[in-house]
Amino acid sequence: MELPPWVMYLTIILVIAFLRVVAGRRRKLNLPPGPRPWPIIGNLNLIGSLPHRSLHALSQKYGPLMYLRFGSFPVVVGSSVEMAKFFLKTHDVSFVSRPKTAAGKYTTYNYSDITWSPYGPYWRQARKMCLLELFSAKRLESYEYIRVEEVRALLRDLFNSSGGIVLLKDHLSTVSLNVISRMVLGKKYLDRTEVAAIVSPEEFKEMLDELFLLNGVMNIGDSIPWLDSLDLQGYIGRMKKVSEKFDRFLEHVLDEHNERRQREGEGFVARDMVDVLLQLADDPNLDVKLERHGVKAFTQDLIAGGTESSAVTVEWGISELLLRPEVLEKATEELDRVVGRGRWVEERDVPRLPYVEAIVKETMRLHPVAPMLVPRLSREHTTVDGYDIPAATRVLVSVWAIGRDPSVWDAPEEFRPERFVGSQIDVKGHDYELLPFGAGRRMCPGYSLGLKVIQLSLANLLHGFEWRLPAGMKAEELSMEEIFGLSTPRKVPLQVVVKPKLPAHLYGA
Template sequence: MRAFVSRLYGLSGESVVLMEHLTRLTLSNISRMVLGNKYFGVSGGDDRVVSDSIVSLQELQEMINEFFFLIGVFNIGDWIPGLYFLDLQGYVKRMKALKKKLDQFQDHVFDEHEQKKKESSKDFVARDMVDLLLQLADDPDLGVKLTYDALRGLTLDLISGGTDSTAVTVEWVISELIKHPQLITQATEELDRVVGRERWVEERDIPQLPYLEAIMKETMRKHPVAPLLAPHMAMEDCNVAGYDIRKGTRVFINTWSIGRDPSLWEQPEEFRPERFLGRNIDVKGRSFELLPFSAGRRMCPAYNLGLKMIQLSIANLLQAFNWKLPDNAK
């Protein structure tokens, strides 16, 4: 976080494409948790690769960006199978190239972790998610055998899921706040009152910053990262709000429309964090009018990490800088 703020400080007075820096922050953070400190560390106020890894942090970021682009494209061959082999848009070629790069990088990471595990022998302690997954893969009592393909998929899920969603939410927060300067004033007044200006805001301060939390919740209401939650399935015949839903029906939850439902929210198109002050509406799957992380057994497993990263990022950005649109734009 200090390296992130330091990089932005070096750009003070310039126009900044904030998403690039936010993605770098979240990617370096989640990469250290998933892959280990050996690959990505902080030195001299900046991120750097601290091993002979075959990709740099920037290259990994480019691969993740390409991954998100390709899973969202409209590929003609998927809808007209007879044209699939032609790869008219070149997306399949790009997917294959990306898979090759990701496989090379992940195999390099797995091999180094396996070697470290062998060298440690009985003293081995899992220090990151790859260590843990490799332990599970070697467990003969595990109900579902983890293959290398499964390990690749799980690590990619963790890195991509923990990178884009947090960065997008923080970008939306700053976008809304810049359009409402009075909200920035209120948020910084709270920071000055709780934290002061003699030290940086820390994770332990977050519970004492209710207005900051309200800003985050209002952003998640108006700009959910997943407008449609991961598909669910009806496990039995049921009736919901007068509608008969048959067993096996695939169910999509539209959080975007819920967040703009005037029967739930007064003036839903307005950005008003105050609507969450004094109201017991959480984002942990218990308040169905606000479900940014889904609910139940298919809820995002890393919601707690996401909340901490989002709130700490917002707090640092507001504490460190005065934000406005470039060229005095309105």
């Protein structure tokens, strides 16, 4: 039946009025300042190979709250203490979710891990498991002997390598990986003596480096979805490849753990974090069932996060000390006075070593492992300082920029541990001037473990050895460039020469 003309006219008028209202609402949005976006790519043309530095330079022009477009998606960048508080504390629950990315899809079993899973029942349950089961104070204390044994093994290996040129990152990654492997997996699955090892230590470290790089890259398909299937940069192919390697390893780990559970029956007692996860997966009272792929995703998170952060931070710390022998001398004096040269540093000594603790904090200020934190996603429309932040906006918090803010830090580009001596500023997510592990609900759940390994490793390295650059190399020739991924390690691995300075029997060589 044909509609009367007046009905058609009325419909057109109503549609036009509706479109004008919608357009008017859009025009009324007061978005934060930022550069004008280009068609299709938005502001991606302004982001270089080190995105944290590119965004810091832009924030110098547009301010601590900046609006960008990465392809099709709106992005807000917070680069000040106040903005960090807004996103991570005041309105934490509004920005607690995660954007969908290729890394989350292809490297974490379709967002099944702790890092990339979106806000909801599954993530809340995962966070609860971490806080109450995996990283409880009691459990971490029960694993102290593992941390001690592996740090001692590191010191012994360096003793045996003394006099020659040492590639420090290799040694640091080994100790971190062994600590995490024993705590999470129950043994050193990557030990060369392990008959059932299905991947070499060298290959596994390469897998970890690749995983961290790919979880932080600017994949063009994450910003321009219709280009995703083309994989123009080759990142998705690499993600699938490294994921297959990890899956083969993790299947082997879970099979071995399940075999022991079946073999021991009712007498089974959990020895490591994988055992705990498998027990939780069997719990019928869980709000959301933890599937096998979820156990693998959690396990991969624990291994990767616990290994990379410690090794990267300690390597940066030693690098800075090689440039500042007066700081190294102060640390040595404190260690000799508090610990003495007749034994190694223990975890209980750390609170009595304020200068060494200050070195750790200063390293984390200048070289945060995750300079932009992991991206968040706004769940609802919010406003800050009169600016609108629409729902579904991606949010980046630049702890790298905050660490270089001259309104917060005196001489921010200089390495000065003294700024933390006597200071109450800590790294536990309460002081927004220093957020190496993030803050709020999405804060790194394993930060306390990472901090223990970093402090114990660095303190003993400084206590047990004299440090210098290879012969003929001057301090000003030491490159301090970084590469960008989910973590930010040195671009050129640090090469050093170490000389033991404690009694030989302490090294156990």
